[in-house]
């Protein structure tokens with residue numbers, strides 16, 4: 001059992017839409033949407049060995065700020081709740097969380113402190129976006145282009161020992177400016193690819209009720225010393241680039257770096273060069 005199938009068991013309680021996006025959305029009735037997201041990270045499952053406390057704080061903030069970025073929103077506030085095995089870890093940890101939040105124009109505005117056997121962190125973020133620019137996982141339609149920012153697979157390569165990509169893994173940068181530009185260019189859908197490109201494609205395809213046809217000739221594969229670049233690219237998590245769909249005519253107005261990897265089709269599924277893509281990625285399991 002993994003976290004995705006477990007989530008299926010509570011969708012009827014929370015709502016299909018509420019459990020199918022990076023952020024919850026609250027209509028402020030003044031033309032803007034308040035978006036919010038929360039994430040939990042643990043020492044043993046989420047923080048690779050050798051990370052500094054500062055890097056753990058940065059990563060904890062980044063995972064949530066990335067969800068806010070993926071809606072095209074401006075992050076405003078971040079709350080950081082920390083369960084600590086050792087109180088001496090708090091200051092350097094929070095220095096990292098504050099640095100990450102400030103780097104994208106957000107403020108750490110509260111949180112909580114508890115004692116715990118394992119470092120356990122919950123970050124909750126809030127952002128604001130004009131309703132007309134709020135991107136969701138729904139909205140992709142046949143004929144749109146499928147695009148990504150960044151190079152998927154670098155975090156996974158670092159996890160497998162490639163020191164060149166250490167920063168990609170340990171201090172990921174939430175793509176706030178890129179998210180806003182993509183949303184303003186009238187992308188039809190957007191999400192971050194925290195759990196890997198392939199699983200994110202399936203999540204977006206399901207939310208939008210469409211399918212994706214990818215062409216591997218267009219893949220911007222990572223330069224890796226060992227392992228399979230394609231495996232890392234499709235199935236590695238922790239990169240925090242953005243996946244978005246956009247009508248071809250809107251692409252010329254988009255002033256940010258991106259890679260077109262495929263097109264949206266009406267048939268449900270995800271294919272690459274004619275073959276189905278495996279539906280897997282980073283997951284927590286029991």
Ligand SMILES: Nc1ncnc2c1ncn2[C@@H]1O[C@H](COP(=O)(O)OP(=O)(O)OP(=O)(O)O)[C@@H](O)[C@H]1O
Pocket residue numbers: 007010014018019020021022023024037038039063067194195
């Ligand atoms: N315990 C829960 N109760 C209610 N909704 C939940 C719960 N867990 C997850 N969700 C919702 O399910 C959706 C998918 O969650 P998921 O954690 O996969 O998304 P994510 O935050 O984009 O991914 P990541 O955890 O990699 O950042 C989100 O809308 C989230 O709010």
Ligand SMILES: Cc1ncc(C[n+]2csc(CCOP(=O)(O)O)c2C)c(N)n1
Pocket residue numbers: 039040041045046047048063155159194195237238239282284
């Ligand atoms: C062991 C290990 N593997 C990969 C990563 C990269 N990583 C950081 S956050 C994240 C996904 C979001 O987490 P969640 O789905 O729990 O919210 C991933 C895949 C890591 N930090 N440690």
Ligand SMILES: [Mg+2]
Pocket residue numbers: 022066067070191192193194
């Ligand atoms: Mg997300």
Ligand SMILES: [Mg+2]
Pocket residue numbers: 037038039063064067
């Ligand atoms: Mg999240």
Ligand SMILES: [Mg+2]
Pocket residue numbers: 039
């Ligand atoms: Mg999650």
